Amino acid sequence: MRRAPKAPDHRVPEAASAPDSRPTAFVDNDRKPVGHGRMLRKEDPRFVRGKGRFLDDIQLPGMLHLALLRAPIAHGRILSVDASAAEAHPKVKLVVTGAMLAERGLAWMPTMSGDVQAVLATDKVRFQGQEVAFVVAEDRYAARDALELIDVEYERLPAVVNVRTALDPSTPVIRDDLPGKSDNHCFDWETGDKAATEAAFARADVVVSQDMVYPRVHPAPLETCGAIADYDAVDGGLTLWSTTQAPHAHRTLYALVAGLPEHQIRVISPDIGGGFGNKVPIYPGYVCAIVASMLTGKPVKWTEDRSENLTSTAFARDYIMQGEIAATRDGTILAVRTSVLADHGAFNGVAAPAKYPGGFFGVFTGSYDLQAAYCTMTAVYTNKAPGGVAYSCSFRITEAVYLIERLVDCLAFQLTMDPVELRLANLLKPEQFPYTTKTGWVYDSGNYEVTLREAVRIADYDGLRREQKDKRARGELMGIGVSFFTEAVGAGPRKHMDIMGLGMADGAELRVYPTGKAVLRVSCQSQGQGHETTFAQIVAEEIGIPPADIKVVHGDTDQTPFGLGTYGSRSTSVSGAAAVLVSRKVRDKARLIASAMLEISVTDLVWDKGSFHVVGDPTSCVTIQEIAMHAYGTGDLPDGVEGGLEAQVHYDPENLTYPNGAYICVVDVDAQTAVFTVRRFVAVDDCGTRINPMIIEGQVHRGLTDGVGMALMEMIAFDDDGNCLSGSLMDYLLPSALEVPDWETGYTVTPSPHHPVGAKGVGESATVGSPPAVVNAVMDALKPYGIRHADMPLTPSRLWEAIRGNPQPPI
Amino acid sequence: MQVTMTVNGAEATGEIEARLLLVHFLRDHLSLTGTHWGCDTSNCGACAVWLDGEPVKSCTVLAAMAAGHEVRTVEGLERFGELDAVQRGFMECHGLQCGFCTPGMLMTARALLDRNPSPSEQEIREAISGQTCRCTGYATIVRSVQWAAAEEAGTRTSIVDDGAP
Numbered sequence: 001m002r003r004a005p006k007a008p009d010h011r012v013p014e015a016a017s018a019p020d021s022r023p024t025a026f027v028d029n030d031r032k033p034v035g036h037g038r039m040l041r042k043e044d045p046r047f048v049r050g051k052g053r054f055l056d057d058i059q060l061p062g063m064l065h066l067a068l069l070r071a072p073i074a075h076g077r078i079l080s081v082d083a084s085a086a087e088a089h090p091k092v093k094l095v096v097t098g099a100m101l102a103e104r105g106l107a108w109m110p111t112m113s114g115d116v117q118a119v120l121a122t123d124k125v126r127f128q129g130q131e132v133a134f135v136v137a138e139d140r141y142a143a144r145d146a147l148e149l150i151d152v153e154y155e156r157l158p159a160v161v162n163v164r165t166a167l168d169p170s171t172p173v174i175r176d177d178l179p180g181k182s183d184n185h186c187f188d189w190e191t192g193d194k195a196a197t198e199a200a201f202a203r204a205d206v207v208v209s210q211d212m213v214y215p216r217v218h219p220a221p222l223e224t225c226g227a228i229a230d231y232d233a234v235d236g237g238l239t240l241w242s243t244t245q246a247p248h249a250h251r252t253l254y255a256l257v258a259g260l261p262e263h264q265i266r267v268i269s270p271d272i273g274g275g276f277g278n279k280v281p282i283y284p285g286y287v288c289a290i291v292a293s294m295l296t297g298k299p300v301k302w303t304e305d306r307s308e309n310l311t312s313t314a315f316a317r318d319y320i321m322q323g324e325i326a327a328t329r330d331g332t333i334l335a336v337r338t339s340v341l342a343d344h345g346a347f348n349g350v351a352a353p354a355k356y357p358g359g360f361f362g363v364f365t366g367s368y369d370l371q372a373a374y375c376t377m378t379a380v381y382t383n384k385a386p387g388g389v390a391y392s393c394s395f396r397i398t399e400a401v402y403l404i405e406r407l408v409d410c411l412a413f414q415l416t417m418d419p420v421e422l423r424l425a426n427l428l429k430p431e432q433f434p435y436t437t438k439t440g441w442v443y444d445s446g447n448y449e450v451t452l453r454e455a456v457r458i459a460d461y462d463g464l465r466r467e468q469k470d471k472r473a474r475g476e477l478m479g480i481g482v483s484f485f486t487e488a489v490g491a492g493p494r495k496h497m498d499i500m501g502l503g504m505a506d507g508a509e510l511r512v513y514p515t516g517k518a519v520l521r522v523s524c525q526s527q528g529q530g531h532e533t534t535f536a537q538i539v540a541e542e543i544g545i546p547p548a549d550i551k552v553v554h555g556d557t558d559q560t561p562f563g564l565g566t567y568g569s570r571s572t573s574v575s576g577a578a579a580v581l582v583s584r585k586v587r588d589k590a591r592l593i594a595s596a597m598l599e600i601s602v603t604d605l606v607w608d609k610g611s612f613h614v615v616g617d618p619t620s621c622v623t624i625q626e627i628a629m630h631a632y633g634t635g636d637l638p639d640g641v642e643g644g645l646e647a648q649v650h651y652d653p654e655n656l657t658y659p660n661g662a663y664i665c666v667v668d669v670d671a672q673t674a675v676f677t678v679r680r681f682v683a684v685d686d687c688g689t690r691i692n693p694m695i696i697e698g699q700v701h702r703g704l705t706d707g708v709g710m711a712l713m714e715m716i717a718f719d720d721d722g723n724c725l726s727g728s729l730m731d732y733l734l735p736s737a738l739e740v741p742d743w744e745t746g747y748t749v750t751p752s753p754h755h756p757v758g759a760k761g762v763g764e765s766a767t768v769g770s771p772p773a774v775v776n777a778v779m780d781a782l783k784p785y786g787i788r789h790a791d792m793p794l795t796p797s798r799l800w801e802a803i804r805g806n807p808q809p810p811i
Numbered sequence: 812m813q814v815t816m817t818v819n820g821a822e823a824t825g826e827i828e829a830r831l832l833l834v835h836f837l838r839d840h841l842s843l844t845g846t847h848w849g850c851d852t853s854n855c856g857a858c859a860v861w862l863d864g865e866p867v868k869s870c871t872v873l874a875a876m877a878a879g880h881e882v883r884t885v886e887g888l889e890r891f892g893e894l895d896a897v898q899r900g901f902m903e904c905h906g907l908q909c910g911f912c913t914p915g916m917l918m919t920a921r922a923l924l925d926r927n928p929s930p931s932e933q934e935i936r937e938a939i940s941g942q943t944c945r946c947t948g949y950a951t952i953v954r955s956v957q958w959a960a961a962e963e964a965g966t967r968t969s970i971v972d973d974g975a976p
Contacts, residue, residue, distance in 0.1 A: 040902055047910030048898040048917065050845015050885035057844035140835075141828065222849045222857055222911045222945050273847070273911030274945045306850040528909025528946045698905045701948030729854035729943070737936040737949040 035537025067143035071125035074722025076154035091142035098122035115348035126346035129311035159722030192374035200335035204326035223273020226303035229293035246565025275527035314387030349386035353497035359396030366404035392767035394568035405772035455662035477669035481777025485769035490573025507561030508578035516625025523563020542583030544610025569761030578651035585647035657760035674800035688760035707770020819887030836874035856942030859915035885914035896959035906955030908946030
């Protein structure tokens with residue numbers, strides 16, 4: 001066979017194309033997981049030995065340490081900054097103030113939502129904990145010492161803390177840095193059809209209104225944020241190790257902001273100790289570390305302490321929602337309406353696609369077949385830390401699901417209907433998918449009734465209700481809470497969704513080496529989700545190389561193709577799809593090579609997960625490993641086929657995926673102390689096709705724990721002067737093993753019709769679905785008192801007030 | 812000042828400031844970075860190590876206080892190239908995700924099993940209640956410790972059924 005001239009290596013004869021494996025929606029609990037099912041994680045051997053490599057574990061020769069001076073007050077004008085004593089400290093190498101950054105044009109940086117944020121304050125401080133100056137010293141203790149030597153004089157200004165009055169004309173203007181700004185208004189946003197919703201409400205027999213607060217919470221990953229910047233003045237290259245969930249997006253933003261050539265910037269995201277949305281934004285500390293390395297010529301490390309993490313990095317939620325639900329007397333839900341007051345803090349630091357200032361809150365219509373829906377949202381600035389990231393949810397979906405699921409329970413309360421029956425009567429039917437909601441979201445697939453009935457079965461719902469009846473007769477308080485959620489995850493498509501102009505699509509590259517071992521390079525970044533395992537399984541399923549022989553490279557922009565990163569459950573749904581498609585591209589090329597090796601037409605070849613054989617003759621076959629060696633060897637290749645067995649793709653999802661699930665929570669409330677205990681929690685998730693059930697279960701457990709934490713104890717609180725009252729883990733409470741039950745999980749499988757293997761993503765489902773289930777359960781327990789709603793966090797003191805008939809919003 | 816202590820069976824000496832925390836001595840001076848730092852207030856337990864056989868939170872112990880004592884860290888769990896049963900249990904039962912709390916959890920779990928070889932679920936939960944895990948929701952950590960207990964008792968028959976196929 002004569003070697004053909006070079007030609008594109010991705011041509012696939014029509015007959016050899018991958019079979020149309022797009023699944024249709026169905027429920028099949030026997031469907032095998034993709035890849036090798038429950039496989040132990042490839043990353044664990046290093047972690048159980050203490051050999052993970054987290055940011056603060058990295059030591060570079062000559063490395064200096066950076067510490068940030070932060071504002072002690074929430075609102076104040078900077079009158080003077082005297083750093084001379086700090087500069088005189090024997091171990092201090094550099095002190096930088098806002099004024100010095102301003103001289104270099106670096107005092108302000110863009111946020112991910114089109115606002116600007118101060119890197120170091122120059123004019124005013126706008127929240128307690130805001131960055132004012134930094135010190136670079138020989139060790140971390142000396143850097144902290146020197147902060148004490150910087151003298152900043154402030155003119156204290158009244159702090160804007162109460163979001164409900166932030167727009168009053170008499171309120172001080174926080175953002176006087178913005179030209180012409182004369183109030184604290186951040187943005188207005190609306191979605192849905194106002195007139196149609198008003199008409200539906202006019203037709204309704206029953207309208208239930210309920211105000212509810214989703215308090216400010218914090219993702220609080222166990223590893224705080226940090227960075228090490230290493231600038232090489234000779235070649236102009238910057239290597240930045242940082243705790244980022246989106247290394248590629250960060251690289252581009254540094255290039256655009258700092259003016260560094262992008263090819264000279266390498267962002268490395270090492271092992272990350274949890275992210276949950278907190279590590280999506282770019283923080284001033286990262287920029288300061290870069291500046292410090294450029295000015296000192298040394299590598300510079302910055303790591304936050306816990307208080308800095310809780311008081312200055314991205315919070316989540318902070319929505320005051322006025323909700324209304326309209327229904328017929330027999331419990332047919334007609335419409336939902338809400339107006340939201342959103343606290344965005346001092347700078348609008350929301351991480352959401354540019355066209356969606358309210359994130360994906362538009363899915364507040366939930367899992368129900370409505371006639372109309374309408375939402376207005378007003379966002380305001382306050383003297384609090386910026387942020388507005390999703391705390392383990394896809395862009396504000398947690399707030400949306402909480403709103404609708406509480407409203408449905410309030411409706412059930414009003415109609416004295418069983419909450420399961422009310423939901424079953426209104427859930428979308430399988431034949432309605434793809435379903436376009438009244439706010440324009442196209443739900444891809446679901447079999448909601450089957451999913452809810454599975455949760456009811458596992459929980460023995462009827463048995464629980466009987467037990468509750470008996471207990472109520474004895475004066476004991478037991479509650480059963482139900483929620484059904486639909487998420488929208490896996491952003492883009494890129495034409496609709498971007499972060500600062502970067503389309504939300506992901507690359508993947510697969511190299512099969514001559515000996516048949518493979519390296520997959522992906523743009524997403526694991527913070528504990530187990531990508532090194534799951535992605536190896538995805539590739540293994542597609543090209544038949546065992547997962548043990550597949551290395552997954554991620555978290556290094558020099559080593560991986562471009563993509564938008566890991567948040568909003570994007571990894572399996574976007575990068576996972578890219579991994580499937582790049583594997584199929586390699587397999588298609590392998591088929592061409594196999595045809596040359598076996599001297600037979602490609603149409604006469606059968607793929608048998610790891611080898612191609614001749615139709616009707618399984619003994620006449622070549623394995624993927626043999627094909628790989630041939631691809632790099634000296635043997636003949638088909639006409640037009642280049643050597644090598646590698647491919648690259650850039651996957652642009654055609655739609656979001658819509659995981660869903662049914663949760664049932666059982667609580668016991670002690671009427672004497674108002675302490676509630678989560679006794680049982682049943683979670684049935686439908687994340688489409690499952691890859692590693694062990695990892696999926698772990699993801700679900702994590703989110704359920706979030707839900708209990710938020711419902712019971714988590715809240716970032718402020719006093720009237722804007723002092724953060726939740727600046728340590730003594731004050732910002734996180735659930736321990738004693739507050740959570742042994743989770744009970746189940747699943748249904750309704751594949752996504754547009755994801756190449758039908759997977760939907762699961763990393764955040766339980767965080768989205770569990771808070772309303774817990775609150776619904778507590779409210780159900782308090783039904784004998786006639787209480788319909790009390791806001792999170794349901795701490796004993798707040799619950800005690802509710803029992804006494806005086807439930808108060810937390811803000 | 813100079814401190815000398817035994818760390819994972821070997822003598823370790825360092826010239827330190829009196830205020831240096833044990834966690835920083837281990838991490839920055841001895842390069843034993845398996846012990847993590849998470850909160851500064853003894854709440855999260857990522858920094859848990861053994862001091863004379865008892866788990867302590869090394870973010871609130873001065874290195875000077877450990878002078879002359881025996882410290883054991885996660886790096887000292889593996890013996891003669893073989894992982895401890897709790898290390899294997901955490902891998903088998905998905906007792907970790909991001910891996911940041913894991914070293915502290917492992918040290919606490921090992922200490923628990925040393926004094927109570929067959930703890931109940933509640934005893935395990937109480938033992939690890941001074942430690943925060945943001946990833947697992949604790950149930951798989953409980954299973955991991957149970958796996959290790961069964962492994963050491965020779966009663967482990969199969970992998971703990973986690974309901975997954």
